[in-house]
Amino acid sequence: MSATAPIALKRTPLYSLHRELGAKIVDFGGWEMPVQYEGILEEHRAVRERAGLFDVSHMGEFELTGPDAFATLQRLTPNDVGKLTDGRCHYSAFLTEAGTFVDDLLVYRLKQDSYMLVVNAGNTPKDFEWARSHSQGQLRLENKSDAYALIAVQGPLAARLVARVADSDPSDLHYYAFRDMKVLGEPALVSRTGYTGEDGFEICVAAEAAEKVFRALLEAGRPEGVVPCGLGARDTLRLEAKMALYGNDIDATVTPWEADLGWIVKMKKGDFLGREALERQKREGVPRKLVGFEMIDRGIARHGYGAMTPAGAGIVTSGTHSPTLGKPIGLALLPSGADAVGIEFDVDIRGHQRRARVVETPFYKRRKDVPA
């Protein structure tokens, strides 16, 4: 029981539709979001075999425009914005001076001097303040989070589904590419991105158009078994694909080296926030690594459970039952030296020591048939 007064939860433009569709609603980072409709396992399966629709409108969107937008983004994020061309986006982060995560995010290059950032819902106010305080020169930074809705269409049928409601077939889009389309006549930014390890798209539309678009996608896909999916399936899907979740696997205590996200750090591009600390950590040695594991003993090792390895203590950052593999899997920050595939360690599952083993990741990998 909490003694604090209830704070008003935020709702996305699709809230009443979720209710109508029978969703079970939970508080997720200050948002009233659907955790599931019919069931997590079935929604998970739908995305792997057919397609699922997710409301991810709780995510934050910032627009950064002006002659100094590029230089500011190069300084704010570790990935090389200079590598982006119009219509391309990439995964990146905001890092502290200590080289740890303020947040992970996507950077979209709309055109030269014009960018969109998509950040985690619960971090939106913090991120906006972070970006504002580190912006320099001639540019405009706007928080467009309330103006936009974001709908993710994920699964092998996603391209076909989007083509039915859009004015152009998205099949030719490369992974991490996007373009402007009309969806049911509404202006939309459609990107080939997602958080499920499956082929898919994220459709950014005006908040007012969200319900119309979501309903149309659902109608168009229903005969083929396309279903609405909640955050429960989103979590099991992203975990099988070993995609990090801010607040679980990464936070302000974890660096990209530790999180196995070194590929978003481009040292050759010049200075950026956190660079010095990351150079130092690389020089001195990375003390721990985020690894995937599966249980040898029975039980699910969940977020926050302690781990004991031959090289010292670690911690489980995410854990669930993998619907695809039919067994418990998870991610853990383990001391360097205990992070190699095959190493066994103990997890404290509510007072019982249970054996686990470091395994190759991702746990699930789809067939690649999308232009890279």
Place this chain on the structure above:
Amino acid sequence: MNPNDLHYTKSHEWVRIDGEIGTIGITEHAQKELGEIVYLELPEVGHVYNAEEEFGTVESVKAVSELFTPVSGEVVEVNKRAVGEPGIVNDDSYGDGWLIKLKLSSDEEVGKLMSAQLYTEYVQSEEKAK
């Protein structure tokens, strides 16, 4: 509907008394709240429990919940089928989805448990408090 011939706890277990044997499971409300159950941890036959003692855990994709014995006794049977196929607890929580059978050590404890009607009211009041 919660069957009238069972006795219920506030922690959402039920017990069916049949002579000196008590069959224990979780309620329809509990399985609904948990969502799809993927893992059950149940004790070995021969284990002796006092009433309200933890005898295992039930896990869904999202959550884990401890199981408590409604009454005292010795474990005489464990539902192996439910361990291998935990989804049957969702499908039939008052039937095939039972968990363990105890040989009761007292016949007085059952009187302290809730009837179906009281339990139904209890769940409704819990729902309202949310």
